[in-house]
Amino acid sequence: MLSPVKKSLLNIKNGLLKQARSKGLLQTTTFLRSDTIKAFVMRTVHLRSSSTLFMNPSGMSFLAHPDEPGHPWVDWSWSVTGFTGLEIWTYKVAWKRGSVQSPSITYAWRNPDSVLADPNECEISAWDKMGRHRRIVGLGCTDNHNYVSSIEGVERTVFSWNVGLTGIVSYVLVEPDEFDRDPVRVFLDSIKKGRVIIAHECLSLAKGFSIKAKNRKIEESYWPGDNLENWRGIFIEIFSPKVAAISVLKDGSVFHEKKAQHCEVQVDGPGVWRVEARLDGRPWIYTNPFYIGVWGYKED
Numbered sequence: 001m002l003s004p005v006k007k008s009l010l011n012i013k014n015g016l017l018k019q020a021r022s023k024g025l026l027q028t029t030t031f032l033r034s035d036t037i038k039a040f041v042m043r044t045v046h047l048r049s050s051s052t053l054f055m056n057p058s059g060m061s062f063l064a065h066p067d068e069p070g071h072p073w074v075d076w077s078w079s080v081t082g083f084t085g086l087e088i089w090t091y092k093v094a095w096k097r098g099s100v101q102s103p104s105i106t107y108a109w110r111n112p113d114s115v116l117a118d119p120n121e122c123e124i125s126a127w128d129k130m131g132r133h134r135r136i137v138g139l140g141c142t143d144n145h146n147y148v149s150s151i152e153g154v155e156r157t158v159f160s161w162n163v164g165l166t167g168i169v170s171y172v173l174v175e176p177d178e179f180d181r182d183p184v185r186v187f188l189d190s191i192k193k194g195r196v197i198i199a200h201e202c203l204s205l206a207k208g209f210s211i212k213a214k215n216r217k218i219e220e221s222y223w224p225g226d227n228l229e230n231w232r233g234i235f236i237e238i239f240s241p242k243v244a245a246i247s248v249l250k251d252g253s254v255f256h257e258k259k260a261q262h263c264e265v266q267v268d269g270p271g272v273w274r275v276e277a278r279l280d281g282r283p284w285i286y287t288n289p290f291y292i293g294v295w296g297y298k299e300d
Contacts, residue, residue, distance in 0.1 A: 060085075060192055061084050062084055063083055063086035063087065064141075066123055067097070067120040068090075073123075085137025086136065089198055089283075092158075092159070095108065095115065097117035098117035118283050129252070131272035135227070136194075137196060139198065140198030141170070169201055170196050171199065173223055194289070195225045195288070196224065197286075198287075200284050203284050204284065206241070206284070211224060211239075213226070213235070214234070214235050226290055228290060229293065231269055236248060236264070236265050236273060240260075244259070244260075245281075246259070247275065248274075251271045252272075255273075270292060270293030271292060272289045274289035275287045
């Protein structure tokens with residue numbers, strides 16, 4: 001018997017596929033199995049030059065693996081507009097980038113997580129800068145196809161589903177009561193609002209990691225992706241399921257660092273505020289930002 005969460009995930013999957021087929025928009029959608037809502041990956045349009053991405057205002061579009069070796073994104077001025085977000089960390093792409101530093105491609109295939117590259121610094125920097133103007137949702141994805149390829153003369157699967165779909169994932173944060181009432185709408189709305197935490201789960205499961213911004217004066221709390229008009233009195237609080245090197249960043253620069261399971265920081269001014277966490281020196285978690293008192297930002 002399916003659990004309520006798995007039933008809801010199945011409903012989301014069937015609902016999205018039905019809508020996509022009816023509108024002729026079906027591309028590739030992947031859902032990961034888990035005891036929590038874990039990941040959503042959608043292939044999107046590849047645009048490598050200046051352009052505007054036009055789409056239905058109620059829909060979403062994401063720039064897929066812009067740091068893909070062989071055909072990377074070339075417009076680092078980011079003059080392309082109109083997209084919802086981008087993949088900031090993609091398992092297959094990170095493996096490709098890291099494998100060139102490994103002893104051999106066979107070693108990289110046998111030990112994919114050990115060679116996995118960190119997110120592209122140019123892309124992360126652009127993500128932080130664009131956040132000064134509007135919400136840009138960051139996703140962690142797999143781009144896994146379970147395909148067979150010749151590796152040093154031997155046909156091998158790169159990667160099997162149980163490997164490729166459990167590496168870099170995105171947690172989508174939802175209110176349980178709202179999700180139970182309308183799972184498809186709530187799930188997609190949460191992604192569009194940037195309520196997403198990206199994790200490299202081959203290092204450790206991110207279940208139990210939480211982050212919220214709080215205004216203690218009026219006893220309100222906020223999720224990643226939220227826009228806060230006033231920065232005064234705002235604290236960012238992080239809980240980790242295990243001790244990690246937690247960094248709170250403001251506009252892409254480290255504002256506070258602490259090795260702990262719990263961290264709380266008071267915001268000191270307007271900015272794009274987000275959190276990174278590392279385990280044994282390796283990137284583990286990236287949260288989407290809080291947009292706090294950022295000039296020019298308009299709420300949807």
